[in-house]
Structure formats: C-alpha cells, structure tokens
Amino acid sequence: MGPREGDRLWQRHVGNSLALVDALPQGVDVADVGSGAGLPGIPVTIARPDLRVTLIEPLLRRANFLTEAGEELGLADRVTVLRARAEETSEQFDVVICRAVAPLEKLLRWTLPLLRERGQLVALKGESAEDEIRKASKVLTKAGRTAEVLELSVAPGVESTRAIRVA
Numbered sequence: 499m500g501p502r503e504g505d506r507l508w509q510r511h512v513g514n515s516l517a518l519v520d521a522l523p524q525g526v527d528v529a530d531v532g533s534g535a536g537l538p539g540i541p542v543t544i545a546r547p548d549l550r551v552t553l554i555e556p557l558l559r560r561a562n563f564l565t566e567a568g569e570e571l572g573l574a575d576r577v578t579v580l581r582a583r584a585e586e587t588s589e590q591f592d593v594v595i596c597r598a599v600a601p602l603e604k605l606l607r608w609t610l611p612l613l614r615e616r617g618q619l620v621a622l623k624g625e626s627a628e629d630e631i632r633k634a635s636k637v638l639t640k641a642g643r644t645a646e647v648l649e650l651s652v653a654p655g656v657e658s659t660r661a662i663r664v665a
C-alpha cells in the first residue's frame with residue numbers, strides 16, 4: 499500500500515459511504531444490498547446509532563467477513579448479516595441503500611419487493627444518475643414510484659457525491 503493509499507481508501511470508500519448519513523430517516527430498518535466489504539452499510543451503522551442495519555451479501559467469504567467485522571466493531575446488536583441475493587430475500591425494510599451493485603433498472607427489480615409501504619431506495623451513484631433514471635422510467639411508472647437525484651457532501655476535503663432516491 500503506497501503512502502497515500504490510506505487517504506484514497508478513506509475518501510473513495512468510507513467518505514463516499516458516509517455521504518448517505520444525512521439522507522436517511524431516524525430510527526428505521528435499513529438494508530444494504532450487495533454490501534461486499536461493508537460499504538456503505540458499516541460506516542453508516544457507525545455514524546447513525548439510531549439505525550438497525552441488515553447487510554445483504556450472497557458470497558460466503560464476504561458474508562463471513564461482514565459478521566466478523568460487525569462483532570469486532572461492537573455493532574452486533576444493530577447489524578444483521580443475511581447471506582442471500584436481494585431477489586431471494588423475503589424480509590422488508592424502511593430503506594434500502596446500496597453502492598456499486600447494478601444499474602437502477604435492475605436494482606428496482608431486486609429491491610422494490612424489499613421495501614415496506616412508504617419505503618425508499620437510496621442508491622449511491624455518480625455521473626450516470628440521470629441517465630439511469632431515464633432508462634428505468636418504465637419500471638418506475640409501472641411501480642408508481644418517483645426518482646430524484648440527491649447531491650451529497652460529507653466533509654471539507656472529501657469529494658461530494660450523488661445518489662438516486664426512489665420514493
């Protein structure tokens with residue numbers, strides 16, 4: 499790891515995940531779909547002690563890592579790890595979050611069934627946000643959902659980012 503790699507990891511991954519912190523309602527049940535190494539779910543859980551977070555990840559090695567990380571970080575009382583694909587999951591949540599998992603059209607098919615009534619999907623996205631909303635317009639209309647682009651900032655010196663909120 500080079501001398502600046504730690505800074506880059508912090509900004510690109512942890513800082514980027516923390517951009518969601520102010521976009522989530524209080525005291526809700528959240529699912530992080532396709533959590534991988536715990537992004538954005540673990541930073542969000544640490545920063546928001548009011549949330550209960552389920553990390554959904556189909557790969558065994560990653561799911562085992564997430565369980566260990568949750569225990570080591572003292573988050574086990576608020577974090578659940580579900581080793582599953584989103585589309586095989588029958589639980590429901592107030593909010594689904596995700597990062598770098600799939601284009602919006604596919605995400606909607608996977609995650610709309612996971613949302614409780616009045617639930618929302620908040621997906622971290624970059625420059626492609628508007629384009630993805632356009633491509634998903636038929637699925638959105640059919641589901642009676644609307645999508646907006648959120649401009650999110652984290653802290654001075656940390657790159658701002660964007661998300662799509664489907665409500």
Ligand SMILES: C[S@@+](CC[C@H](N)C(=O)[O-])C[C@H]1O[C@@H](n2cnc3c(N)ncnc32)[C@H](O)[C@@H]1O
Binds near residue numbers: 531533534537596598
């Ligand atoms: C590119 S990684 C992103 C991981 C993490 N969200 C991040 O930002 O670093 C995509 C993750 O989505 C998971 N994944 C792929 N298909 C999925 C599905 N149908 N349901 C849930 N997770 C899925 C993969 O196993 C992988 O861990």
